[in-house]
Amino acid sequence: MTINSAFSAGRLTLYLAGELDHHEARGALGDIDELIDEYLPRDCALDMSGLSFMDSSGVALIIRVSRRMKELGGRAWIENPARQPQRVIDASGIDRLVPVAVRK
Amino acid sequence: MHSENYIKLEFLSKSSNEAFARSAAAAFAAQLDPTLEELGDIKTAVSEAVTNCIVHAYPEELGRIAMRLRILEGGILEISVRDWGRGIENVEQAMKPLFTTGGEERSGMGFTIMGSFMDKLRVRSTPGKGTTVLMQRGLRQRRRL
Ligand SMILES: Nc1ncnc2c1ncn2[C@@H]1O[C@H](COP(=O)(O)OP(=O)(O)O)[C@@H](O)[C@H]1O
Ligand SMILES: [Mg+2]
Numbered sequence: 001m002t003i004n005s006a007f008s009a010g011r012l013t014l015y016l017a018g019e020l021d022h023h024e025a026r027g028a029l030g031d032i033d034e035l036i037d038e039y040l041p042r043d044c045a046l047d048m049s050g051l052s053f054m055d056s057s058g059v060a061l062i063i064r065v066s067r068r069m070k071e072l073g074g075r076a077w078i079e080n081p082a083r084q085p086q087r088v089i090d091a092s093g094i095d096r097l098v099p100v101a102v103r104k
Numbered sequence: 105m106h107s108e109n110y111i112k113l114e115f116l117s118k119s120s121n122e123a124f125a126r127s128a129a130a131a132f133a134a135q136l137d138p139t140l141e142e143l144g145d146i147k148t149a150v151s152e153a154v155t156n157c158i159v160h161a162y163p164e165e166l167g168r169i170a171m172r173l174r175i176l177e178g179g180i181l182e183i184s185v186r187d188w189g190r191g192i193e194n195v196e197q198a199m200k201p202l203f204t205t206g207g208e209e210r211s212g213m214g215f216t217i218m219g220s221f222m223d224k225l226r227v228r229s230t231p232g233k234g235t236t237v238l239m240q241r242g243l244r245q246r247r248r249l
Contacts, residue, residue, distance in 0.1 A: 023122050053126075053148075055148050059213050060210055084144040087148070091213075
């Protein structure tokens with residue numbers, strides 16, 4: 001998987017693309033931690049529009065990022081999830097902990 | 105039950121095999137002409153079951169994982185994922201949402217996701233001997249030419 005980032009006005013947007021499974025999760029989390037340390041954002045949006053696959057390892061990653069942002073006094077949310085990640089979000093109920101925003 | 109077709113695969117519990125296992129399952133399931141959503145569900149359930157073998161069955165060693173897929177009468181896909189690892193003490197507890205022995209890197213939602221994407225989920229385990237996860241999913245039978 002790949003992660004691209006954009007930072008503006010205190011908001012870090014992370015564009016996750018490809019497949020997020022257990023094999024990819026540790027590297028992805030390391031990259032995200034580095035980006036958060038670098039920008040110290042107020043908000044962090046996880047854009048999942050380009051994520052073709054995610055399993056419960058992705059759910060653990062989302063929870064970790066949300067916790068990290070709370071420690072920094074900020075917030076994290078999921079943005080524009082593709083269909084398969086959306087089904088995993090629904091099945092896991094993670095949207096009760098981390099909000100999902102759909103923007104066109 | 106009579107099976108119309110099957111495959112058996114055996115592979116080492118390396119995390120790089122997670123993507124291989126779910127792609128192989130999707131490729132086999134393709135002959136049932138599934139929808140994109142059904143294919144996504146199958147890949148997700150396989151990914152969960154195989155990841156559990158890699159993370160929990162063989163936490164400190166590499167071991168053997170066997171995956172079998174069968175097509176049963178009426179367009180039912182049956183998936184079994186087996187390991188010979190450490191096994192589960194209390195299966196009922198392990199299957200509860202959020203239960204994990206895996207720490208921060210796990211969510212404890214694997215079995216919940218398998219259960220919600222599959223029509224049937226059965227887990228058999230013997231501590232010290234291994235675990236078998238058996239799942240079935242009926243695929244919507246679409247009209248064929
Ligand atoms: N193949 C397995 N071998 C041994 N233990 C397992 C296996 N699969 C699952 N478990 C146990 O069941 C628990 C719950 O599994 P799961 O719902 O997938 O959540 P997670 O993998 O995030 O911990 C695991 O934490 C582990 O203790
Ligand atoms: Mg799991």
